[in-house]
Amino acid sequence: MTKEETKEFEKAILVGCQLQSEDEGRFGYSLEELKSLTKTAKGQVVMTITQKRERIHPATYIGRGKVEELLQLEEELEPDVIIFNDELSPSQVRNLSTKLQARVIDRTQLILDIFASRANSKEGKLQVELAQLQYLLPRLTGKGIELSRLGGGIGTRGPGETKLETDRRHIHRRIDDIKNQLSVIVQHRERYRERRKKNNTYQIALVGYTNAGKSTLFNRLTEADSFEENLLFATLDPMTRKMILPCGLTTLLTDTVGFIQDLPTSLIAAFRSTLEEVKEADLILHVVDSSNPDYFNHEQTVHKLLDELGVESIPILTLYNKKDKKHPDFVPSSQSSSILVSAFDESDLLFIKTTIEDTMIKDMKHYQVSLPSTEGRLLAYLKQETILKELHYNEDSEKYDCTGFIFPNHSLTGQLREFYS
Incomplete structure (x- = not known):
């Protein structure tokens, strides 16, 4: 990393608390994921500290001794932000912010921040602002000092930041205003869906854990120009393009926002209208990163969220992506029909399309x-x-x-x- 790049990145200390009932591997992976999220938000991790406890400390998340250790590390490393690997309660944020000089944010706020930087469409920006305001509303009490220093940086970006120092009544009014604007957009989206249904267009939705390679596959299958990068949540706004199958039939393929473990409930609620695209699909392509050591948990997370959306009746074809880099312990799941592919292999792309044809024929x-x-x-x-x-x-x-x-x-x-x- 060059000096110029380092200047752009904020220094961050990560803090994780592992409960004794929590699996060691799962906890380790969630910290790795937090590092990736921090990198995506233009943060440079300078230190990670962890603690094992029977339960989360109700006042400070970690115990007093660890807080003292964190204070010493803060003095030594001078971080810009301290990121906690769970959603902190309003009182925990308040207590920690009183003791620490750096900005204190949690995993939820970090994800909201990434979404704020990724949103491009009007709907995406409104949805993120709604989620930010709903998250911050219970945390406004006694936060005058902290709010006054939200001038920029990780955890402070997005359309909602200018509203944070206003009173609760103003924020409630803004939330109502956003909901009204979104309802108009949702109605427009529903009319558009109805039109597609009348035209008998076969609709396919790409879903999967964030960074599984959905956008890369989307671009290769449709020859579109969706943003793709090795970052979490590279795609936020859904994009729909035509995909022509080998037989000549024209279908519509939609790229959706990536899922993640412990995705903030406010975000799931805010993006529900976008995820309605999945409910309207005739076929779901579930993309799984076969090179990721935690691929099985990723798969389960997506299945859980799909169940919450109520799409049990829609057929699912699982695409185990990145076969050229697949993990040594990778074993395909037998829950649904699946194929092992690489987004950069032309023969695999053709095989995906012919498999879609075969799946369609079952209902024809x-x-x-x-x-x-x-x-x-x-x-x-x-x-x-x-x-x-x-x-x-x-x-x-x-x-x-x-x-x-x-x-x-x-x-x-x-x-x-x-x-x-």
């Missing part, structure tokens, strides 16, 4: 028709909106013999009846 109806040459428009529709398996011109009958599969409720079904051979 077989057709075999003979179309006269005058029905060129109908033939073009069959290529775009059905899975056309065979097409050849019959010189004897002077007709096009077509064999394929179509969804039973598709508008073309009625038009095909008179041409069945």
Whole structure:
């Protein structure tokens, strides 16, 4: 890291408390994840301190001795921010901020900060501001000193920061205003979904743990330009693009925000309208990073959140991504149909698309028709909106013999009846 890059990064001390009932590996991984989150938020971790306790200290999260150790480290390392690996209560934030000079933030505030820096659309910005205000509202009491120094840096970014020093009534009014604006956007999104449904467009949603490679796969499958980088929450705003299958059928593929363990409930609530895209999908592609040692927990986290969204009836195809870097202990889950792929392998991308075709066929109806040459428009529709398996011109009958599969409720079904051979 160069001197110029170091200046841009804020120095951070991470603090974690492991309960005696908590698994050692899981705790270690959650700290590694906190480091990645800090890096994503442009922070440089200078020290990590941990403590093992029977229960979280109600006043200061960690015990008195560890607080004293933290004070000495703060004097020695002069960090800009101290980040705690759990959601702190309002009183814990207040007590720690009184003792420490650096800004005190928790895991939730760090994630909110990353979301604030990633939001580009109006809806995304409003959703983040709503989540920030709902998070900060119970923490306003007695926070005059801390709020006065929220001038910039990790945990202070986003559209909500200018509202933090106003009174509760103003914040409540702002929350109501945001909810009203979001309801208008949600209604527009619902109308757009209805239009897609009327057009009989097959919809596919990409879901997965953050940094699993969803955006990379999205770009390769659709030739789009979604932002992709080796950072947590590189994608925040959902993006939908056309994806053409090998048979010629056009589908819609949506890239969604990545999930994470202990995702703040305020964020899940705020982004529920965005995640509705998943509920409306005909197929869910669940992307799992096979190179990550904690891939199984990631998979379980996503399944849990999908259950909360109520998508049990939607078929799921699991894509175990990054096969060229897969972890030595990796074993595919048998919970659903799955394939091992690399987003950079052209043959794998083709295999994903043909597997999608095979999945679609299970819900489709077989057709075999003979179309006269005058029905060129109908033939073009069959290529775009059905899975056309065979097409050849019959010189004897002077007709096009077509064999394929179509969804039973598709508008073309009625038009095909008179041409069945």
